[in-house]
Amino acid sequence: MAQRPVAIGRSLGYLAAALLLTLLGVPLLAIFLRAGGGVLPGPSDWAALRFTLTQASLSALFSVFLALPVARALARRRFPGRRMMVALTGAPFILPVVVAVMGLLAIFGAHGLLNTLAAQVGLGPWRIYGLHGVVLAHVFFNMPLAVRMILQGWQGIPSERFRLAAQLDLSPGGVFRLLEWPMLRQVVPGALAAIFAICLASFAVALILGGGPRATTVELGIYQAFMFDFDLGRAAVLALMQTALVAAAAILALLVTRMDGSGTGLDRALPRWDSPGGWRRLADVLGLIAAGAFLVGPLVAVALAGLSGFGDLPPGLWPAIANSLIVSLLSALTTVIVALALSAAQSRVVQGIGLLPLALSPLVLGTGYFLILNPVIVPGRLALPVTVLVNTLMALPFSLRVLAPAYVRVEADFGRLADTLALRGLARLRWLLLPRLRAPIGFAAGLAAALSMGDLGVITLFGSADRQTLPLLMFRLMGAYRTEAAASCGLILMALSFGIFWLFDQGGGKSNA
Amino acid sequence: MLELRAVDIRQDDFRLRADLAVATGRKVAVIGPSGAGKSTLLSTIAGFFRQTSGQVVWQGRPLDGVAPGKRPISMLFQDGNLFPHLDIARNIGLGIAPSLRLSEQDRARVEDALQRVGLGGMGGRTPAALSGGQQSRAALARILVQNRPLLLLDEPFAALGPALRAEMLDLVSDLVDETGVTLLMVSHDPADARRIAQDIMLVDDGHAYPPAEAGQMLADPPEALRRYLG
Numbered sequence: 001m002a003q004r005p006v007a008i009g010r011s012l013g014y015l016a017a018a019l020l021l022t023l024l025g026v027p028l029l030a031i032f033l034r035a036g037g038g039v040l041p042g043p044s045d046w047a048a049l050r051f052t053l054t055q056a057s058l059s060a061l062f063s064v065f066l067a068l069p070v071a072r073a074l075a076r077r078r079f080p081g082r083r084m085m086v087a088l089t090g091a092p093f094i095l096p097v098v099v100a101v102m103g104l105l106a107i108f109g110a111h112g113l114l115n116t117l118a119a120q121v122g123l124g125p126w127r128i129y130g131l132h133g134v135v136l137a138h139v140f141f142n143m144p145l146a147v148r149m150i151l152q153g154w155q156g157i158p159s160e161r162f163r164l165a166a167q168l169d170l171s172p173g174g175v176f177r178l179l180e181w182p183m184l185r186q187v188v189p190g191a192l193a194a195i196f197a198i199c200l201a202s203f204a205v206a207l208i209l210g211g212g213p214r215a216t217t218v219e220l221g222i223y224q225a226f227m228f229d230f231d232l233g234r235a236a237v238l239a240l241m242q243t244a245l246v247a248a249a250a251i252l253a254l255l256v257t258r259m260d261g262s263g264t265g266l267d268r269a270l271p272r273w274d275s276p277g278g279w280r281r282l283a284d285v286l287g288l289i290a291a292g293a294f295l296v297g298p299l300v301a302v303a304l305a306g307l308s309g310f311g312d313l314p315p316g317l318w319p320a321i322a323n324s325l326i327v328s329l330l331s332a333l334t335t336v337i338v339a340l341a342l343s344a345a346q347s348r349v350v351q352g353i354g355l356l357p358l359a360l361s362p363l364v365l366g367t368g369y370f371l372i373l374n375p376v377i378v379p380g381r382l383a384l385p386v387t388v389l390v391n392t393l394m395a396l397p398f399s400l401r402v403l404a405p406a407y408v409r410v411e412a413d414f415g416r417l418a419d420t421l422a423l424r425g426l427a428r429l430r431w432l433l434l435p436r437l438r439a440p441i442g443f444a445a446g447l448a449a450a451l452s453m454g455d456l457g458v459i460t461l462f463g464s465a466d467r468q469t470l471p472l473l474m475f476r477l478m479g480a481y482r483t484e485a486a487a488s489c490g491l492i493l494m495a496l497s498f499g500i501f502w503l504f505d506q507g508g509g510k511s512n513a
Numbered sequence: 514m515l516e517l518r519a520v521d522i523r524q525d526d527f528r529l530r531a532d533l534a535v536a537t538g539r540k541v542a543v544i545g546p547s548g549a550g551k552s553t554l555l556s557t558i559a560g561f562f563r564q565t566s567g568q569v570v571w572q573g574r575p576l577d578g579v580a581p582g583k584r585p586i587s588m589l590f591q592d593g594n595l596f597p598h599l600d601i602a603r604n605i606g607l608g609i610a611p612s613l614r615l616s617e618q619d620r621a622r623v624e625d626a627l628q629r630v631g632l633g634g635m636g637g638r639t640p641a642a643l644s645g646g647q648q649s650r651a652a653l654a655r656i657l658v659q660n661r662p663l664l665l666l667d668e669p670f671a672a673l674g675p676a677l678r679a680e681m682l683d684l685v686s687d688l689v690d691e692t693g694v695t696l697l698m699v700s701h702d703p704a705d706a707r708r709i710a711q712d713i714m715l716v717d718d719g720h721a722y723p724p725a726e727a728g729q730m731l732a733d734p735p736e737a738l739r740r741y742l743g
Contacts, residue, residue, distance in 0.1 A: 416561055417593055421659075422582025427611040435598040 009425075013345020016338055017353045023393060024356055027368020028243065034371050035236035044213060045238060048221040052245070055131060055206075055217065056199035059138035060192045066139065067146030067191070070291045072180075073284035074147065075154035076275045085288065086151070088295060089144035094447065094501050095299075096454025097204040098471045099490040101137055102478065103298025104128070104209075106305060106487075108136060113301070133209035134217075138202060142195040144295060149194070153187035154180070162272055172276045190256045197249035201242070201361035204456040204471075208478065218242045222363045226461055232371060239364040247359035254355070299494065306491025309484030314477060316465065317489065321496070324453055324470040327384055328500060331391040331452035332445040338392065339399040339444060340433075343407035354400040357393045362457035365390050370461060383462035387469065391452035398451075399444035406440040407433070442508015446501040453497045470496070515558070515663060515695060517721070520567035522550065522557055529553060531721035533714070537572075537662075540689055540696040541724045542706035545716035546741055551699045554721055555665045558697070559588045571663065582611075587661040589669035594652040595640040601627070601651045602636030608659040626654040630684065646677045653684060657692070664689065666698040682709050703731060703742060717741060 041049075074086060092100065107113050108128045118124035128136065157179055165175050206217040216224065218238055225235035275281075342354045369386050373379040379386070410433060418424075418432050434441070456471040463472045470493045477486035517531040529550040535541055543551050556562040558569055560581035569576045576584055587608075595604045605623045606615050615623070627633050630650040632643075640648055649670055656664060666685070670678045686709040689696050697714075700706050706713055712724035717737045734742060 413593055414596060416581075416590060417596070419561070419581040420559065420586070420588050421607045421611055422580070423607065423611045424582070427613070431599065431603075431607065431611070431613060432596065435596075 009341070009344045010346065012341050013343070013347065013350050016341035017345065017350045020338065020342070020353055020356070020393075020396070023389070024360060024365075027365050027372060028360070030368045030371040031236045031239045031243075031364070034232060035240050039233055039237060041237055041241060042234075044216075045218075045221060045234075045241065047213060048216045048218045048238070049241060049245070051131070051210075051215060052200055052217045052219075055134050055138070055210075056196045056202075056249075058131075058135045059142060059199040060196040062135060062139045063142040063195050064146045064150075064188060064191050066291075067143050067150055068184075069283070069287040070143075071147045071150035071154060073288050074151055076272050077281075077284055077288075078272075085292065086148075088292070089147045089151075091498075092141045092144050092295070094450035094454070094497055095141075096456070096471055096490075096493050096497055097137075097141070098208065098456045098474050098478075099302055099454070099494045099497075100140055100298060101205060101208045102474070102486060102490050103300075103302040104133075104137055104140060106301035107298050108133075113297075129209055129211075130215045131210075134202075134205055134215060137205040137209055138195075138199045140294070140298070141205075142198060143291070145198075146191045146195060147291075149191040150184070150187055153183045157183055159272070172280060190253070193249070193253040193256045197246065197253040197358075200249050201246050203361070203363055204475075207456070207460070208475070218245065219361055219363050222367055223460060226367075226370070232367075232374075235367050236371065239367045242361055242364050243359065246361055246364075250358045302487055302490045302494065305484060305487035306489075309486075309488035312485050313488060314473065314482065314485045316468070316473060317470075317492075319466075320468050320470045320473040320489075321492065323384060323468065324493075324496065327387050327391065327469060328449045328453040328496075330388045331395060332449035332500075332504065334388065334392045335395045335399050335448035336403075336441055336445050339396060339403045340407070340437075340441075342396075342400055343404040346404075346408055346411065351400065351404050354404070355397045358397050360393075362390050362394055362455070363461065365393060366458035366461045369458075380462055380464050380467065383459060383464065383467040384469075386462055387455070387459045388452075390458040391455050392448070394455075394457075395448035395451045398447050402440045402444045402447070403437065406437055410436040439508045442504045442506070445508070446504030449504055450497045450501040453500055454493065514572060515697075516568075516570040517558075518568040518570060520557065520564045520569065522553060522562065523565045524553075524562075527553070528719050529716070529721060530719060532567075533721060533723035535695060535697065535712075535714075535724055537695055538693050539712055539724070540686070540710050541698065541712045541714050542710035542727065543697055543699045543714045543716060543721075544701070544703065544706055544738075544741070547701070549716045549718075550721070551716050552667050554716060555588070555667050555697060555699060558663075559586055559665055560584050584663075585661050586663045586665060587656045587659040588665040589652055589656065589667065591668050591671055594669060595648060597640050600637055600639050601632065601643070601654075604640070604651060605636070605655045605658055608655040608657075622658050623654075626657040627651075629657060629688075630654045645673055646681070649673065649681050650684070653681075653688065657688060660692070662694050664694045664696045666696070668699050668701070671701075678705070679708065685709065707731060713738075715741070 074082065105112060105128060110125055110127060115125045118126070161179055165179060170178065201219055202217065203219040203223070206215070206220040207223065210216060210220060218241055222235050222238045222242065225231045225238060342350055366386070370379050373382060414432055414436065418428055423432055454471060456475055459469050459472050463469065470489060474486050474489040474493060477489060514537055515535040517533050520531045522529040527550065531554065543554065545551055553562060557564050560576065560579060571585055602623050603613060605626055606613050606619065609615060609619050609622065623636065627636055630653050632647060632650050632654065635643070640651070643651065652669065670681045673681065682705060698710065706727060710727045713727045713730045714724040715722045715738050730738060
């Protein structure tokens with residue numbers, strides 16, 4: 001029970017937790033009050049619920065099933081570019097959804113590469129809209145995540161066991177039965193649950209590829225209740241439904257997921273002696289190539305289409321870029337400040353509170369804030385501040401998971417020394433915490449900035465032509481069939497998202513110790 | 514005078530009692546088997562660990578509830594005595610002002626302290642650019658500018674080789690003599706104690722015994738000390 005009488009702002013941490021609870025609780029309360037006077041869910045709402053569950057289940061199953069051979073190949077093969085491929089699996093997390101969907105359309109869409117090729121031999125055309133399109137996009141985003149989670153499981157098997165397996169000359173089947181299957185039984189349920197939970201709250205994918213009575217998610221239903229009917233009562237009911245769904249799934253995922261999500265050290269190439277040759281080697285190679293093409297292809301397609309569209313840049317592009325940059329930078333700043341304050345509490349309870357935004361989807365929060373603001377002010381006038389707020393809340397759990405453990409480590413290593421020197425408050429922040437936490441702060445800020453940059457969520461509720469972000473502009477251009485101009489926006493957006501992440505991460509990376 | 518008045522330290526199964534006084538300006542070696550509670554005793558005096566009952570008193574003033582940084586104490590730990598991300602001059606400067614807003618005069622004091630421990634002109638280097646012995650010297654330079662009347666050393670030189678450790682102890686001994694501070698120094702090695710300590714405080718069997726004159730203690734060790742020395 002070593003106590004730390006002058007630790008910086010534990011009370012600051014509790015204050016931040018209280019603020020966070022307020023920012024999450026008040027909109028929820030507004031939704032409760034509104035839904036109380038509203039209607040019971042109708043048939044179309046139940047259909048949305050069914051579709052949400054169906055697409056999330058299928059997305060989770062396909063993502064994990066397809067990730068298995070890729071993760072296995074990455075675990076047991078050593079090849080140049082392996083490190084890059086592992087890094088690539090982290091990219092979809094910060095890739096703007098609208099850009100990825102546009103890329104998928106370029107490959108799998110009505111006029112996409114696949115249909116063009118198929119038409120040559122008299123097949124097709126296949127359509128991408130509807131359930132299979134939504135699942136396809138979710139697999140694009142979550143298969144790499146599943147690869148990371150499963151690869152972490154593979155890397156977690158002590159290399160001594162593989163050495164023993166090689167010594168005993170176990171067949172690939174034997175290795176699978178004795179080493180890999182027990183690991184998969186632990187890791188796969190967690191991956192399924194996490195991806196299921198993520199896909200429940202998916203909005204932008206369903207917005208572009210779904211829609212209609214047969215392919216509407218609950219999250220999309222909220223948007224439609226706003227935009228098409230302006231039925232706030234129904235939006236509130238759907239928001240409640242969505243919150244119950246996502247919260248339950250998030251809790252389930254946290255309970256069965258064993259990994260910490262950081263995926264550090266995945267690029268370590270542990271020695272393996274049992275890698276089978278022959279057709280298995282060929283299958284691994286083909287699997288890796290197919291996965292790589294599936295992930296890179298759509299992005300290349302957007303980039304190529306975007307380059308040719310630069311002659312016809314849409315009006316409103318520069319203001320949208322400026323808005324996106326401001327929203328992104330402000331979100332990164334507020335996210336890091338709140339995450340640091342929450343970390344300062346060094347308490348598991350406060351950390352748990354920091355994960356709560358995972359249980360609330362952006363549109364649910366947006367609905368809540370809309371209900372609060374609507375009687376007071378035209379909500380659209382606060383489009384950008386509300387977007388910053390919601391993006392901050394959404395990025396917080398990820399940033400906190402990066403910052404909080406690092407904060408605890410710094411205090412454990414240098415807290416006593418700082419205490420004997422009476423370093424407290426701003427002096428402790430400046431001379432101890434900021435320098436020691438530079439790398440995780442850079443990473444967390446980069447995540448928050450990129451997520452916010454690519455966000456197409458709450459801005460769709462609040463935004464208007466004169467208050468739009470780059471993703472919203474791009475979405476509108478796609479809706480107006482101005483594909484080339486949209487692709488140009490997509491290319492710029494992609495560059496901004498990856499660029500801003502890279503800048504922050506680099507800025508923190510040069511840790512001087 | 515440092516007084517431990519009926520101090521009782523408990524943590525789980527561990528218990529340590531101390532009822533003793535150390536006269537101002539004495540150099541005391543705290544020795545005893547590992548796990549006896551030497552470090553815990555120093556942590557309690559420094560304010561990192563709260564005793565279950567009793568009082569720590571310095572010059573008649575109880576220190577209970579005083580934050581570690583506000584106590585009249587400077588302390589060196591077994592490791593981590595310098596911030597690796599700050600250069601040596603700043604590390605030492607923190608001993609003058611936690612804000613590191615230093616006047617010209619303060620800077621001169623830092624440089625004097627560096628000179629005194631034999632690191633003149635090295636203020637711009639980071640700890641990683643110094644050898645282990647130089648890092649110890651830098652930490653001692655900070656102790657100098659902190660200028661607190663009670664110095665606690667929790668085996669800060671344990672990682673150094675015997676010759677270097679002896680050199681550090683001689684330096685500590687000189688600094689203590691120049692400044693007149695009271696020294697409590699944890700040690701495993703009776704030779705260290707013999708080298709600089711005037712008194713020996715034995716910690717064993719759940720008790721910290723009142724310090725007694727070192728030469729006499731080592732010449733004719735009491736039963737508990739004899740058991741420890743073997």
